[in-house]
Amino acid sequence: MAMISAKHSKSKESLRKELLLERRSLDRDEWLRKSGEIVGRVKAMQVILDARRIHCYVSMEREREVCTLELLEWLCLERKELYLPYIERGQMVAARYTISHKLLVSAIGPPVPDPLVFSDECGFDAVIVPLAGFDRRGGRIGYGKGWYDRFFDRLATRAVRPVRIGLAFDFQAVASIPSDSWDEPLDMVVTESEIINCLTMRA
Numbered sequence: 001m002a003m004i005s006a007k008h009s010k011s012k013e014s015l016r017k018e019l020l021l022e023r024r025s026l027d028r029d030e031w032l033r034k035s036g037e038i039v040g041r042v043k044a045m046q047v048i049l050d051a052r053r054i055h056c057y058v059s060m061e062r063e064r065e066v067c068t069l070e071l072l073e074w075l076c077l078e079r080k081e082l083y084l085p086y087i088e089r090g091q092m093v094a095a096r097y098t099i100s101h102k103l104l105v106s107a108i109g110p111p112v113p114d115p116l117v118f119s120d121e122c123g124f125d126a127v128i129v130p131l132a133g134f135d136r137r138g139g140r141i142g143y144g145k146g147w148y149d150r151f152f153d154r155l156a157t158r159a160v161r162p163v164r165i166g167l168a169f170d171f172q173a174v175a176s177i178p179s180d181s182w183d184e185p186l187d188m189v190v191t192e193s194e195i196i197n198c199l200t201m202r203a
Contacts, residue, residue: 012178016141019133019172026064026169035059035067037192038167042071042128045195047163047188051125053081055094055162058103058110065130066167072097083119085147086112091154092147094119121155124162129186131166138185138198139177140166152184163187 026034042048054075059065075082076099083094087109096117103111129148133141142148152164166189173191189196 010178012141012180013144015174015177016132016144019141019174020063022171023064023132023169024062031064032067034169034192036070038066038169038190039068039071039074041190041192041195042165042167043074045165045188045190047126047165051080051163053083053124054126054128055083055085055124056128057130058084058112059130060110066169068128068167071128073099083124084113085110085151086116086118087147092151094121094124122158122160124155124160126163126165127152128165128167131168131172131186131189133172133174133177134166134168134186134189135174135177136189136196136198137176137201138164138187138189139174139179139183140186141174141177146182149182149184153182165190167191 048054056068056072056075057065058072059068061067072082076097082097084097085092086095095113096119097113101113101115104114105111129140129142131140131142155162164184164187166186168189168191170191170193185202186198188198
């Protein structure tokens, strides 16, 4: 897997811009093909098969995030309790999603479930997150808003520690992500070619 070198002089913001630009340039057919390969790996993960309550992002095609629409449908058919991210009053909360819900397109963010039914955020088994870049120790570059960092921190205060799974394309791998004190690492990253156990890499 080719990696972008993360030199000390290269900031997280410059890495973010570089990686997002490359991701947005993906041809649609290639994007769908690679997304399908990633989703296939996720479906076979024991931690997902065993999970009861799962929080998963809704992919934005214009951003070429790993497409999760097929995964969301499959999780519903597998009778998982599924929740989607929703930004409310400056923080990310969890909104219930079932096969009967509609997804309303948002002008600035990901689609949101309709009707909105919020979760008490207790007992998530797994959280599936998008990312701009990652390293094999679980370092993650998001969009720079800190939504997931604050979300994971809030869950931890309630003694909720779900498995944190990032979805990414191989080219989003970085040798080392610059880390800040508030960054919350991933436990696993799934790409089109492998499943990376970041906990093992950090051990």
